[in-house]
Amino acid sequence: MDLNIPFDLIVTIVNKGGSETIIKATKSAGAEGGTIIPGRGTGIREQKKLWGIPIEPEKDIVLTIVPQEKTQIVLDAILEQGSLNKPGAGIAFVVDLKKVVGICHMCQLDT
Template identity: 60%
Template structure:
């Protein structure tokens, strides 16, 4: 029996100005709050990205929450953000294997945990690169078949102050690209990112893959993934 975290991470991508609505709905559903990032979406089509105009900035909300409220929280955020409507945004849930500052853990055997992680059929590629290199990450992803990506910008108030993403220091000159992808296509997209951005060279950046438990706002792409034809991004 493995001791793992009782918490999960909800990532919600919405239009600029909508993050407060998501955070409010999350709190009402039992979460303690959320962290909001400013970013933008870049899609394979010039005018729209998942039905959302690309010339609009995005807000990305990270919400750490107890697993026991996953259904009411997911439903509350979906309703508050109108995420089932085309072009309103997306949300996905990621398993948290360990954490600090919250001393609550669950007993869950490895097989059950693996089944939970594979339930959605999607994975999230997180790429951290130097400022100005995020476009190369998105371009590589699209070359490998993804539809684009969501770019986050690290923000700090001083040269020695840092923010963190998944416990990784993010300085103001860093950019983070989130790419949601069908699990069977992850390797091809990851390799394209490595080749185009030189991630294997020291100081160029990092990329890692996380399993996704649940998604909303991507009905068409979920259907395509089930039929074996989709590779896409967040």
């Protein structure tokens, strides 16, 4: 079934353990869930060493698919509740999705 609803993917990268705050923020703003993927940071703020050995901090990557009409509301909630306006707190960005399948709960069947 083809959904005629435009969707966005919000990608949020935060320090390990911060994903629960992001998921709560997205749900409170109208998203229905998300996917959490573990990752490692290599940004400018992650260049720390312990006994001369580089440390790569662990990150949580949260993927959230939302209808485009909810994107800004969800992104604002992520910014505020995740404190992403503070240095080193994380980053979020939006990717336009051309096609989405597998989210049948959003389909409205004509009967």
